[in-house]
Amino acid sequence: MQKLINDPADAALESLRGLQLAYPHLLRVQYNPHVVIRKDAPVKGKVAVISGSGSGHEPLNVGYVGKGMLDAACPGAIFTSPTPDQYLAATRAVDGGAGALYIVKNYTGGVLNTDIAQELALEEGYTVASVLVHDDVAVDQAANRRGMGAAVLVEKIAGAAAEAGKPLAAVARLAHRVAEQARSMGVALSSCTPPSVGHPTFQLPDRQIELGVGIHGEPGRRRMALAEADTIVDLLAAPILDDLELRAPDTVLAMVSGLGGTPQQELYIVYRRLHELLTQHGIRVERSLVGNYVTSLDMAGCTVTLLRLDPELLALWDAPVRTPALCW
Amino acid sequence: MQKLINDPADAALESLRGLQLAYPHLLRVQYNPHVVIRKDAPVKGKVAVISGSGSGHEPLNVGYVGKGMLDAACPGAIFTSPTPDQYLAATRAVDGGAGALYIVKNYTGGVLNTDIAQELALEEGYTVASVLVHDDVAVDQAANRRGMGAAVLVEKIAGAAAEAGKPLAAVARLAHRVAEQARSMGVALSSCTPPSVGHPTFQLPDRQIELGVGIHGEPGRRRMALAEADTIVDLLAAPILDDLELRAPDTVLAMVSGLGGTPQQELYIVYRRLHELLTQHGIRVERSLVGNYVTSLDMAGCTVTLLRLDPELLALWDAPVRTPALCW
Numbered sequence: 001m002q003k004l005i006n007d008p009a010d011a012a013l014e015s016l017r018g019l020q021l022a023y024p025h026l027l028r029v030q031y032n033p034h035v036v037i038r039k040d041a042p043v044k045g046k047v048a049v050i051s052g053s054g055s056g057h058e059p060l061n062v063g064y065v066g067k068g069m070l071d072a073a074c075p076g077a078i079f080t081s082p083t084p085d086q087y088l089a090a091t092r093a094v095d096g097g098a099g100a101l102y103i104v105k106n107y108t109g110g111v112l113n114t115d116i117a118q119e120l121a122l123e124e125g126y127t128v129a130s131v132l133v134h135d136d137v138a139v140d141q142a143a144n145r146r147g148m149g150a151a152v153l154v155e156k157i158a159g160a161a162a163e164a165g166k167p168l169a170a171v172a173r174l175a176h177r178v179a180e181q182a183r184s185m186g187v188a189l190s191s192c193t194p195p196s197v198g199h200p201t202f203q204l205p206d207r208q209i210e211l212g213v214g215i216h217g218e219p220g221r222r223r224m225a226l227a228e229a230d231t232i233v234d235l236l237a238a239p240i241l242d243d244l245e246l247r248a249p250d251t252v253l254a255m256v257s258g259l260g261g262t263p264q265q266e267l268y269i270v271y272r273r274l275h276e277l278l279t280q281h282g283i284r285v286e287r288s289l290v291g292n293y294v295t296s297l298d299m300a301g302c303t304v305t306l307l308r309l310d311p312e313l314l315a316l317w318d319a320p321v322r323t324p325a326l327c328w
Numbered sequence: 329m330q331k332l333i334n335d336p337a338d339a340a341l342e343s344l345r346g347l348q349l350a351y352p353h354l355l356r357v358q359y360n361p362h363v364v365i366r367k368d369a370p371v372k373g374k375v376a377v378i379s380g381s382g383s384g385h386e387p388l389n390v391g392y393v394g395k396g397m398l399d400a401a402c403p404g405a406i407f408t409s410p411t412p413d414q415y416l417a418a419t420r421a422v423d424g425g426a427g428a429l430y431i432v433k434n435y436t437g438g439v440l441n442t443d444i445a446q447e448l449a450l451e452e453g454y455t456v457a458s459v460l461v462h463d464d465v466a467v468d469q470a471a472n473r474r475g476m477g478a479a480v481l482v483e484k485i486a487g488a489a490a491e492a493g494k495p496l497a498a499v500a501r502l503a504h505r506v507a508e509q510a511r512s513m514g515v516a517l518s519s520c521t522p523p524s525v526g527h528p529t530f531q532l533p534d535r536q537i538e539l540g541v542g543i544h545g546e547p548g549r550r551r552m553a554l555a556e557a558d559t560i561v562d563l564l565a566a567p568i569l570d571d572l573e574l575r576a577p578d579t580v581l582a583m584v585s586g587l588g589g590t591p592q593q594e595l596y597i598v599y600r601r602l603h604e605l606l607t608q609h610g611i612r613v614e615r616s617l618v619g620n621y622v623t624s625l626d627m628a629g630c631t632v633t634l635l636r637l638d639p640e641l642l643a644l645w646d647a648p649v650r651t652p653a654l655c656w
Contacts, residue, residue, distance in 0.1 A: 002518055002534070002535070002628055003557075003594055004517065004557045004560065004590060004594040004595075004598050004630060005557050005594060005597055006557050006558055007556075011593065011597060012593070014557075014596070014600050015593040015594075015596040015597050015600075017596075018595070018598070018600035018603070019596050021599060022596065022599055022603075022616045055593065056593060058591065058592040058593050058596070063592070189330040189331070189332065190330055207330070209330075226330060228333070229331075229332040229342075230334055232332065260592075261589045261590075261626065261628075262332060262626070263384075263386065263588040263589070263623055263625050263626050264387055264620065265340070265343040265383065265384060265386050265625070266331055266333060266339075266343075267332075267346070268342070268344070268345075268347050268350065268386070269339065269342045269343050269346055270332050270346070271346040272342050272343075272346035272349060275349040275350075285349075288349070290350045292620070295591055295592065297591050297593070298589065298591050298628070300330055300589075300626070301332075302332060322656075327656060328650075328655060
């Protein structure tokens, strides 16, 4: 295991300490339970937007805390859903009196823990809504679809709606719309190695790729021989286009996220083909995001996410944002 | 070779096409010779800031084109200095009548090519100054020191000075000051594989690291056994502290850049120790940058860069910037 870490058991905690030291102007970190909090939270009268996920997907979610996006992020242990305690601590820290929205990716533990947190928060008098992100089209049954890159889009747009002063019901409604209109699929060119495990979580022989991989290395649709980037992009995009029933003259936001071990140059190559393919279908790419936005430790590969845009979602996407990982 | 590419010979070009499609609001790309140009260039009456490097170091330099930073970037072939033609085309495209500054990293080919370009540009009536970036303390002789992460800092600060309307002499003087007050050192935890080569450029056995590695995989100071992150950070920082004669109560900008294959979580762990170490020395970290800023394809590892700050450099650093890779 070739990693820049100390004791593997401390990796997630030490990473949070580094985040805090690097971005004191944007956020603060509260420990035990761990919560990353927007610096000026709670913002009085604003809906609080809270998201959580296992560590190892950075910048998701800790890098999305800041003005115009998340009020708080709950980082779990590596590849492990945050605990109800974390969500509850986050709610207490950032609730500004207008209620909170939990953004939940569809994994059994995550859903269970946020359900419990939501009950506990309600008992304490907080108003909490939640939205489920389940965008991974590699999984056939819609109910079992895993949350992937769409979380970034839900967080940005819900964050902008909250910042604009919309009430909880409206913020939740917009978040649902993004979750329903966004789909993703990923490909792994290598496995990944959690620090505390010390070896790759699955084996991928040389010149093989895992099409439809999950962001924790879950099996995908099929293992296949390494192909040209353009071929891979077409295989990732086709099920998304089908599932969203995208067609001319739809407009989309297109995201290509590296999984952590893939350089920017390759992501631009992937994006180039994705843009070309969408244009061939008469689908207009109105906005894009190309970089490491939702990762899987040191996995090589990428995910493709498409969101069908409408004028309201576009305006919220374009609203100012200032976080470690997204800024405009 | 597990890469998201098509024909390896097209990787650099296709990546540029993706960049152009992803950031049409910030830049445009001119081909043959390849130059990435700030969208609103030439800006009349403003000094033009131009930088070049081989491809494979993304976001350096193409991701730093935009308001407040570079007017143009010249991307060479992978790990290959741009040609004089590229610099000349860039100068013609972005000169706003106030002269141009070439930011040159200290590699034989790069220096030679920008010297030629500068002569050609002068013959065409352009006023051109240049600044040499040579920040890699892993190389003993100062004259032979390679350019690394300091290029990002020179580009940002020179770009801000130009944006503020300073004349060429002042922009060049500030760029020199940054180049003289910034030092770097890197460590590789893996080799890297250029697409057209198809195999790693050097061999690094498991549990060995290359301390002082160059950003093209050039040999470093020594090969050693993998150690804890904190130990590695101390070994990277010590020669920089010595060389810059940093001591209390100096203030610095601290940058930790991943080399392309290292996830964000590890970079935060590295930054945590760097901040702690500097604080122990009574050196105040006034600003920081933690992410993939100067990379080496898919190499695992990182570089550490420190810049001694003064109020003028700090104000220029803080000035607004809007590029694909830096924004505030």
